[in-house]
Amino acid sequence: MIRTMARLALSTPLVVAAALAACSDNNDSSGGLNPPPADVIIVPGAELKGFQAYSPDTLTVSLAGAPSVTVVWRNDESVSSGIQHTVTDTTAAHAFDTGAIDPGKTGSVTFTSAGSFPYKCSIHSGMRGLVVVQP
Secondary structure, three states: OHHHHHHHHHHHHHHHHHHHHHHOOOEOOOOOEOOOOOOEEEOOOHHHOHHHOEEOOEEEEEOOOOOOEEEEEEEOOOHHHOOOEOOEEOOOOOOOEOOOEOOOOEEEEEEOOOEEEEEEOOOOOOOEEEEEEEO
């Protein structure tokens, strides 16, 4: 009996945590869907905004001893517009390219080293941004 109660006491926080996780999808308190998480937002009308197309246009992240850090971009163009954007490395290495990111969707890049990584939209080349990865 004591072992059963001990097992129940130890598993209860896990059951509660699992139940909360199952209930915590992307719904906000008003019943609508929250947009997916992103470190950088591709703003509506981005193709006309140059360095202001990505918000923030310069993002600084830290590896903080980890082997990598991932940055997520979300295309906030209206779904009905159908306007796609990319996040494409502008250096000679061409190390990353998210491919086309549809409105309301995300693209991500995982960085494994410190440095400055300029990027642009390969569809709308005036759109530019920068990721700075610190050690």
